[in-house]
């Protein structure tokens with residue numbers, strides 16, 4: 001009996017112990033019980049930001065900034081400096097290269113092709129920072145394509161300007177020559193986009209309005225050029241309007257001619273039709289979020305950014321029920337954000353950064369260009385019979401197709417620059433990228449399939465913010481975002 005009695009007391013003791021420990025556990029503050037050190041640090045950071053937000057909204061910016069500073073340590077100093085040398089324009093700054101330039105000029109004056117092309121080519125290779133050599137070489141190539149091909153082998157003038165404009169995107173002479181050469185090659189859409197980039201990224205530059213005008217002019221020329229080519233192909237009668245995407249087309253497809261007819265209506269009307277098709281598709285799949293509170297929240301953020309994006313589109317915002325951390329855009333300012341992205345984000349400023357990045361893809365015509373290349377150029381090149389049904393599904397997928405590294409950078413620059421004027425902390429997009437970088441360490445997302453490595457972007461966004469003196473210590477919107485995250 002004794003052992004039984006002992007066991008009984010042991011059981012009573014155990015029950016008492018367990019209930020006591022559960023009771024004590026309940027008394028302890030939640031963070032100590034369930035959060036790791038990293039989560040705790042993050043919670044503290046958000047708490048400080050929320051305190052800053054409250055003061056910010058009360059109009060007490062100075063005190064708010066003190067909280068923001070406490071939550072946000074300075075960015076680490078970049079370990080390596082930019083490898084791009086400062087551009088030079090004067091012969092006197094050329095040092096040892098002066099002799100090359102004199103020889104090149106002599107070749108130009110006396111019209112000696114070999115001398116002209118060989119010395120200019122040497123110059124752009126040895127002194128890439130000497131801008132006049134690039135401009136002269138591109139112009140010489142434009143004047144005499146045959147000689148250019150003979151001496152430069154695989155390089156053409158558009159490539160010359162492409163390379164130099166990647167190094168020096170803020171030099172108006174470089175971009176002006178690039179636009180001129182693209183237009184001379186009848187690449188009107190690219191010419192329009194190159195001009196638009198300058199106008200939107202260097203919005204305060206005195207030449208920005210001239211570039212914006214150029215962008216509109218070449219977009220118009222692109223559309224009439226496509227139309228003219230369609231006339232030449234003998235399908236003008238088909239391009240007289242009445243084009244559209246009707247219900248159910250996304251499943252069956254639209255003819256190539258119909259798609260071109262849509263494109264010719266311009267960027268906005270084209271994007272509108274595609275966005276409607278996407279919405280119809282998402283709704284039929286039960287993936288379209290229609291919660292008015294959430295939609296108003298997203299629309300409100302977009303509305304604050306729009307005046308600074310540089311193009312007057314009919315902006316529309318949609319939320320997709322999808323746990324994948326991603327967002328995508330259609331031409332003419334149609335933005336789609338996944339619930340997975342909204343949920344992973346901590347503050348309204350971070351979401352504003354992501355929305356600004358997506359709007360930027362739209363205002364730079366990135367998606368439009370991709371779609372045009374897939375549709376119009378295929379038809380013009382006669383790779384696609386005019387009546388071939390184009391799968392709308394494939395076209396819609398182009399909305400989330402990978403953009404080039406340069407396009408991503410442009411969208412990051414504009415998406416960051418608009419944050420301060422719209423009333424947000426300037427590191428919203430940078431912090432979103434930091435979340436992405438952390439996730440990429442763990443598992444792949446579709447964003448990481450279509451975008452350059454986020455860790456690398458965090459570094460250059462930090463540099464962009466510091467170099468331009470953008471303010472990181474401004475409104476974050478922690479509580480507003482937390483409330484929204486609770487209803488998703």
Ligand SMILES: [Zn+2]
Pocket residue numbers: 357361403408411451
């Ligand atoms: Zn992007």
